[in-house]
Amino acid sequence: MHEMSIAQSIVDIVNDTLAENEKSKLKEVAVDIGEMVAVVPESLQFCYEAIVQETEYHNAVLNINVIPLKIKCNNCNIESKIEKYAFLCPKCESTNINVISGEELNIRYLEVD
C-alpha cells in the first residue's frame, strides 16, 4: 500500500509548487502513472482525497492518466503495446527491445486559480 506514500509525495510537490508560484487556489493536479509501476489508480485517488481533505484545496481533483506499457523493437523497429508483461516484440519475438512508456510516475501540471 505505497499509494499513501506516493499521494503524500504528490501533495508535497503541490505545496512546494503553489508556494513557488505564489498561488493558493488549486483546481486540479495531473499525474501520469505507468502501467508498470504497480500503483492502483483507485487506491491513489482514495489516499490523495484523504490527505487533501485537511487542506485549503480539498476540492481539487486528482487527474490520473494511466500510460500503457509500450516497447520499441531494436530488431524490426516496430513500436508495440506489451500484453501480459511479456517483454518481447510481438511481431518478430526479439527480446532486444527498449521500453518507451509505462514506467512513468510523474506529476505533469497544476491547474490553479
Add this chain to the structure above:
Amino acid sequence: MPIVTVERKILKKNDEIASENREIFSKNNIYTLNLLSSPGSGKTTLLEKTLSLLNKSLNVAVVEGDVQTDNDAQRIAVLNVPVVQIVTNGGCHLEAKLVQSAFQSFDIKNLDLLIIENVGNLVCPASYDLGENKKVVLLSTTEGDDKPLKYPSMFRVSDVMIINKIDLLEYVDFSVESVKKNALSINPELKIFEISCKTGEGIEDWIKWLKNEI
C-alpha cells in the same frame, strides 16, 4: 484557468537521496545489495548463510527493514555483524532517507559490503531506489512458479533472482523451468541462482558471484 507546468518525477525526492547514498557508497568503496522478497521466502536465512561465509574476509554491515520487531536484527547481531533495524511501523517498503539515517552508525570508511534487507513485500519496494548497486529478489519453491507474472514490476527492476528452498522441490508443485521462463520473459537480463539455505546447495555459486561483484 492558469496552468502551472511541473513535469517532475513524483518520487524525485527519494531518487535524489538515493543518489546521495550511491555517491557515499561509491566514495567509500562499499558494494550495496537491496534484498527483496515476499514474507517468508528466506531473506534473513540467506543473509545468515552469506554472512557466515563472508564475514571473515570482508567488513559487512546489515540494515534490516521490518514492519514490526527487531527479531531479524537480533539474528544478525549474533553473527557479530554490525546491524541496524528499521521498524517501519506499518510502512510497506524502505525509503532512501531511512537507509541514509541507518547507515550513519556504521564505520563506513572500513566497510566493504552493505546488505539492506527490505520489508517483505513484492510490490511497493520496487518503486523506491535506495542507492544500491544491485537488487536481488528471492523467491522460494513453496510460493508458486507464476510469481514473476503476478509481480512483474519487481522482477523487471531486479538484477538477480534467487530461487530458494530447492530441497523441497519433490514435495511441492513448483517447476524451476517455468519460474525461470516466466521471470526471463519479464526481464531477459536476470541472473538466476538456485539454492537451498537448509542444505547449502547452490550457495557456493551465489557467494562466488557476490565476491566477484565486490
